Amino acid sequence: MAEIELEYLGTTAAAAPPKPLGPKRARRLGFSYLLPLVIPLVLLVLWELLSRRGLVRPTILPAPSAIGATARELVASGELIHHLLVSLWRVTKGVTLGAGFGLVAGLVVGLNPWAERAVSLITGVLRPIPIIAWVPVLILWMGIDEGSKITVIAIGSFWPVLLNVVHGIRNTDRKILEVAKVFQKSRATLLFKVVLPAALPSIFTGMRIGIGIAWMSVVGAELIAASAGVGYLIMYARELSQADVMLVGVVSIGVTGLAIDFLIRRLERRLLRWNANLQ
Amino acid sequence: MQTEEGKSLVIDRLDKQFSVASDVVQALSEVSLVARPGEFISIVGASGCGKSTLLRIVAGLETATAGEVRLGERPIRNPGLERGMVFQEARLLPWMTVWDNIAFGCRAETPNAERRELVEQHLELVGLKGFEKAYPHQLSGGMQQRVSIARALMNRPEVLLLDEPFGALDAMTRITMQQEVLRIWETERTTMILVTHDIDEAIYLGDRVVVMSSRPGTIRRVVPVPLPRPRDRSAYEFVQIRKEIYAEFFEDVQRPFAYAI
Ligand SMILES: Nc1ncnc2c1ncn2[C@@H]1O[C@H](COP(=O)(O)OP(=O)(O)OP(=O)(O)O)[C@@H](O)[C@H]1O
Ligand SMILES: [Mg+2]
Numbered sequence: 288m289a290e291i292e293l294e295y296l297g298t299t300a301a302a303a304p305p306k307p308l309g310p311k312r313a314r315r316l317g318f319s320y321l322l323p324l325v326i327p328l329v330l331l332v333l334w335e336l337l338s339r340r341g342l343v344r345p346t347i348l349p350a351p352s353a354i355g356a357t358a359r360e361l362v363a364s365g366e367l368i369h370h371l372l373v374s375l376w377r378v379t380k381g382v383t384l385g386a387g388f389g390l391v392a393g394l395v396v397g398l399n400p401w402a403e404r405a406v407s408l409i410t411g412v413l414r415p416i417p418i419i420a421w422v423p424v425l426i427l428w429m430g431i432d433e434g435s436k437i438t439v440i441a442i443g444s445f446w447p448v449l450l451n452v453v454h455g456i457r458n459t460d461r462k463i464l465e466v467a468k469v470f471q472k473s474r475a476t477l478l479f480k481v482v483l484p485a486a487l488p489s490i491f492t493g494m495r496i497g498i499g500i501a502w503m504s505v506v507g508a509e510l511i512a513a514s515a516g517v518g519y520l521i522m523y524a525r526e527l528s529q530a531d532v533m534l535v536g537v538v539s540i541g542v543t544g545l546a547i548d549f550l551i552r553r554l555e556r557r558l559l560r561w562n563a564n565l566q
Numbered sequence: 567m568q569t570e571e572g573k574s575l576v577i578d579r580l581d582k583q584f585s586v587a588s589d590v591v592q593a594l595s596e597v598s599l600v601a602r603p604g605e606f607i608s609i610v611g612a613s614g615c616g617k618s619t620l621l622r623i624v625a626g627l628e629t630a631t632a633g634e635v636r637l638g639e640r641p642i643r644n645p646g647l648e649r650g651m652v653f654q655e656a657r658l659l660p661w662m663t664v665w666d667n668i669a670f671g672c673r674a675e676t677p678n679a680e681r682r683e684l685v686e687q688h689l690e691l692v693g694l695k696g697f698e699k700a701y702p703h704q705l706s707g708g709m710q711q712r713v714s715i716a717r718a719l720m721n722r723p724e725v726l727l728l729d730e731p732f733g734a735l736d737a738m739t740r741i742t743m744q745q746e747v748l749r750i751w752e753t754e755r756t757t758m759i760l761v762t763h764d765i766d767e768a769i770y771l772g773d774r775v776v777v778m779s780s781r782p783g784t785i786r787r788v789v790p791v792p793l794p795r796p797r798d799r800s801a802y803e804f805v806q807i808r809k810e811i812y813a814e815f816f817e818d819v820q821r822p823f824a825y826a827i
Contacts, residue, residue, distance in 0.1 A: 462657050465657075469645045
């Protein structure tokens, strides 16, 4: 009986050894990793062929091989990495600020229904404003250096974190709240052992969306006013009509965004091991 | 009725109405029952007759429309640690391991060493040694329910309310758990109120079996079980009592409107 029951523990039980990679399983795994690559590869080959035949003008859309060569150059010279790091550092600062405030505000609003009513009108008006609309305003207020860009990012990541924290807290299973009531748990226990863990998946969702938006808004802010960063790299390349550099910049934004999302998901899966939906 | 051993649980003419859409559902009507300190009461009744509602009012999770519940002299209005509850569903905290879920039943002031020992003891009691690090989603329904039982037993309440606690268990585990509950009841003299669908279980465990009928939920009969423990499920007297209780249900079925459902 004990052995049958251990089956339920799956991979987390120390007793269950990892399954050896049989040929069938390996093939299936390989297939699931390769599948997302098929369509991009086909497109790239097509694009390359069209470029070689001279059907696409290289000053507008360089061939993938040319873009690849430029990318290698920019990486080797450290230029691309430098701009990416500048942007990432801005995102880090902005997200810390925005997500931090979002978390605190979300807790206050989520735990006090009156607080939600009190701020409902303000949030209702502020929330739909696109981040890019803030950029000129913030430049007027704070100048064109770091402050305005970081504030833009902070605003961008604030809302999704706020909304998801409130949502997570509100959606705490009433049945589990009743259990806490029956066992007469203190307010602190209720908050830290019940409400926050219950809201954690939602908080993570908010963080993921927030960081995604932050990454998009930093590039937006840099396009308008900056002397470093990926956005600046793209703008500057446009002035010099370097389509290949521009495209390297654009693609690197996407790749970095994907990498960030991947890392957050990894962290999420680690911290939310209890969540059957993630397994 | 405050004696030295404990307090009676007095359920005094409870009424409970729910409003569903624009309708009013009479879940309980004029339900009265007195559980002596240390008494074991089983409640049986058709699905939807208000058993869970009754337990929830006693637990202090629901307020009655009329009437009241008292423990000793004190009216019950809120949950309290002197009343424990095993819910119909396991209701474990999904982010806590089995160990932490059981420890959740502990009083806040219990020192750590004692807490560890208690959890250890209760893990063993419900047969889940070796699973302390598992999360609820890694357990079967019956295992989850056993964790929930262990959690409720942790702080040894005066009154333990059990809402179909063994529903999800297999026959063997069920009998073991019944015996464990009896053992705990005998050593701790807890007042037990057990809701069950299993008439045998009701008779095996209870000093009295309360038969409820539905719409509105009322107490139809209270059948005493004057048999010494441990009880033999196939003894003549046991079977007689079972027949008596079955008869109550049968009457229900033979009423014409019951066919209409
Ligand atoms: N929160 C609620 N809102 C509205 N109606 C409710 C609520 N809780 C219970 N009821 C109604 O009260 C009646 C009794 O429900 P209850 O859960 O007490 O039944 P039960 O005897 O425990 O049934 P079961 O054996 O299926 O668990 C049902 O008709 C149900 O629809
Ligand atoms: Mg019920």
